[in-house]
Amino acid sequence: xxxxxxxxxxxxxxxxxxxxxxxxxxxxxxxxxxxxxxxxxxxxxxxxxxxxxxxxxxxxxxxxxxxxxxxxxxxxxxxxxxxxxxxxxxxxxxxxxxxxxxxxxxxxxxxxxxxxxxxxxxxxxxxxxxxxxxxxxxxxxxxxxxxxxxxxxxxxxxxxxxxxxxxxxxxxxxxxxxxxxxxxxxxxxxxxxxxxxxxxxxxxxxxxxxxxxxxxxxxxxxxxxxxxxxxxxxxxxxxxxxxxxxxxxxxxxxxxxxxxxxxxxxxxxxxxxxxxxxxxxxxxxxxxxxxxxxxxxxxxxxxxxxxxxxxxxxxxxxxxxxxxxxxxxxxxxxxxxxxxxxxxxxxxxxxxxxxxxxxxxxxxxxxxxxxxxxxxxxxxxxxxxxxxxxxxxxxxxxxxxxxxxxxxxxxxxxxxxxxxxxxxxxxxxxxxxxxxxxxxxxxxxxxxxxxxxxx
Numbered sequence: 001x002x003x004x005x006x007x008x009x010x011x012x013x014x015x016x017x018x019x020x021x022x023x024x025x026x027x028x029x030x031x032x033x034x035x036x037x038x039x040x041x042x043x044x045x046x047x048x049x050x051x052x053x054x055x056x057x058x059x060x061x062x063x064x065x066x067x068x069x070x071x072x073x074x075x076x077x078x079x080x081x082x083x084x085x086x087x088x089x090x091x092x093x094x095x096x097x098x099x100x101x102x103x104x105x106x107x108x109x110x111x112x113x114x115x116x117x118x119x120x121x122x123x124x125x126x127x128x129x130x131x132x133x134x135x136x137x138x139x140x141x142x143x144x145x146x147x148x149x150x151x152x153x154x155x156x157x158x159x160x161x162x163x164x165x166x167x168x169x170x171x172x173x174x175x176x177x178x179x180x181x182x183x184x185x186x187x188x189x190x191x192x193x194x195x196x197x198x199x200x201x202x203x204x205x206x207x208x209x210x211x212x213x214x215x216x217x218x219x220x221x222x223x224x225x226x227x228x229x230x231x232x233x234x235x236x237x238x239x240x241x242x243x244x245x246x247x248x249x250x251x252x253x254x255x256x257x258x259x260x261x262x263x264x265x266x267x268x269x270x271x272x273x274x275x276x277x278x279x280x281x282x283x284x285x286x287x288x289x290x291x292x293x294x295x296x297x298x299x300x301x302x303x304x305x306x307x308x309x310x311x312x313x314x315x316x317x318x319x320x321x322x323x324x325x326x327x328x329x330x331x332x333x334x335x336x337x338x339x340x341x342x343x344x345x346x347x348x349x350x351x352x353x354x355x356x357x358x359x360x361x362x363x364x365x366x367x368x369x370x371x372x373x374x375x376x377x378x379x380x381x382x383x384x385x386x387x388x389x390x391x392x393x394x395x396x397x398x399x400x401x402x403x404x405x406x407x408x409x410x411x412x413x414x415x416x417x418x419x420x421x422x423x424x425x426x427x428x429x430x431x432x433x434x435x436x437x438x439x440x441x442x443x444x445x446x447x448x449x450x451x452x453x454x455x
Contacts, residue, residue: 005034007342008142008158009121010128010283012040013047014328015319016164017113018335024116026339034159034342036118039126039144041065045113047166049106055191060147062127065169067190067277071222071442073101075214077420077429078108080400081328084393084424086112092448097432099416101442109328126153128283131161133312140315160342161312163281164319164331167295170280173273174206178253185270189215190277195222198270202226204258206250207274208236215274216244217412221437228258228266229274238412279321289316295323297378298365303354304385305361306334307341314348317341325375326382329395333382337389346388375401397423413437 007023009016016038027033042065044050051068058064074081077098082088088096091111096104123144129152130143140158145151171188179186189211195218203224205212208231216227220241227244229236235246248261256267276295284290288311293299299322301310308316319334320327340346348354361381368374379398386395400420407415416436419429432439433450 005159005342006157007034007036007160007162008128008131008140008156009036009038009162009164010131011047011164011166012038012042012045012122012124013049013164013166013320014109015166015331015335016040016047016162017045017109017116017118018328018332019162019164019319019338020118020121021113021116021332022336022339024118026343027117031343036121037156037158038118038122039128040122040124041127041147043124045122045124046106046109048168049102049109051102053193055193060125060150062147065165067168068102069192069215069218070194071101071218071440072214073416073436073439073442074099074105075210075416076325076327077400077404077418078105079420079422079429080397080404081326082422082424083112083328083332084395086115087422087425089422089425089427095427095430096448098418098420098429099432099436101444101447103442103444104447107444130285131283131289132286133289133316135313138313138315140312160315160317162317162319162338163321165281166320167279168277170278171273172276172278174275176206176250176253178255179271181255182253182271183256184268186273187271188273188275192272195219195224199223200225201269202267203228204250204266204268204271205229205274206271207276208232208234208246209274209276211276212236212274213238213412215272216240217437220244222440225269226266228268230258230260238409241413286311288312291318291321293321296365297323297368297374298358298361298381300358300362303348303358304334304337304388305381306337306385307348307354309351309354309358323374325371325378325401326395326397329397330378330382333386333389333391333395336391337385340389345390371405372402375405393424 009019023033023036048068052066054064091108125147127145129145132141140161141155143155144153171190198219212229219227229246230250232249251259257265258268259265281290303309306317317338320331368377375398379396382395407418421428
């Protein structure tokens with residue numbers, strides 16, 4: 001009998017779980033699948049959708065992977081990330097509002113995952129330390145540490161590796177003159193956990209992307225004083241409430257006084273760096289396997305935005321390694337592509353053709369003018385992957401993202417109070433019982449059943 005192929009999946013967040021979901025689907029259809037082994041560093045599945053109070057290091061002395069904070073609500077409509085084969089209506093048994101809090105989205109994800117019999121494939125509290133490709137054997141040697149028992153396991157070999165560790169875990173930490181002597185709290189958004197910590201305080205947020213946008217709103221919502229967002233290139237430009245403003249680049253810090261490029265100054269009590277994240281794959285010591293990129297929609301070296309073609313004999317895949325408007329469905333179509341490819345159902349063109357294809361997408365990526373161009377671009381990428389993977393559903397919900405962007409620029413405080421209609425069920429979401437800026441309780445119970453403006 002031929003030896004069964006083995007697949008290593010690193011990470012059991014939404015992307016890794018989607019890969020296992022599609023393998024399990026084939027298994028349930030009677031198809032013989034490879035042996036699938038997943039290693040998850042955290043103590044539970046869910047990736048960033050887990051919440052932990054921990055920052056810095058975890059109970060095993062490992063760096064905390066998670067950047068999730070309390071009271072986070074979806075910053076995009078749930079209808080734009082809905083799985084076509086597992087709708088929100090199916091999961092909750094009734095229509096729910098378009099912008100749920102973390103606990104609700106996590107419950108939805110777990111509902112889909114529970115349809116797959118994959119828990120025996122997943123090893124939680126297991127950290128991948130080293131992945132090497134052996135050209136002579138044409139396989140990967142994977143070294144893993146069992147964190148709970150504080151021991152390294154014997155190295156194992158795999159025919160394919162799927163990296164699904166995400167890229168919102170290792171903070172990018174620029175320095176500024178005088179920051180080292182600032183007498184207040186300095187932290188990265190990665191370690192932000194609860195806006196209530198900053199009630200009544202004056203804050204400086206360094207950055208002008210989604211983290212700064214959402215944390216500024218969180219701080220305002222939960223009672224912070226004055227909030228300044230400082231930008232390097234351009235302001236976010238929203239119609240902020242009176243206590244949130246934007247200023248050009250921070251130049252230096254002098255005590256509690258911060259100086260900006262336009263010559264203005266301000267007094268602040270705390271500084272939060274919303275400066276993004278680094279792509280980090282510490283288990284990939286071999287440069288020929290490691291993706292090196294900034295946070296863009298189409299990184300170099302990834303055919304179909306997924307397959308690594310610069311090393312590993314095209315047996316290494318990355319899911320969710322790009323910038324994202326689409327999330328769950330993007331990960332899912334990539335996952336299905338990986339499964340179909342590993343099962344031998346996708347034929348690759350020549351190396352030169354794949355490199356040319358990647359260059360074509362990268363060139364188009366560089367020409368995008370604004371968020372609306374980027375949304376349409378990612379929709380086209382997904383359609384391209386989905387066609388190859390025979391995904392079976394049209395995942396294009398760009399029209400929702402365009403409306404969502406317009407709502408944000410109309411009023412950043414109320415965009416989460418709008419309703420969207422599911423592409424797959426036709427259900428229009430009800431208006432949530434409490435406007436977002438007054439909804440202080442982010443529990444699933446309160447979201448689904450009411451509870452009012454809890455303080």
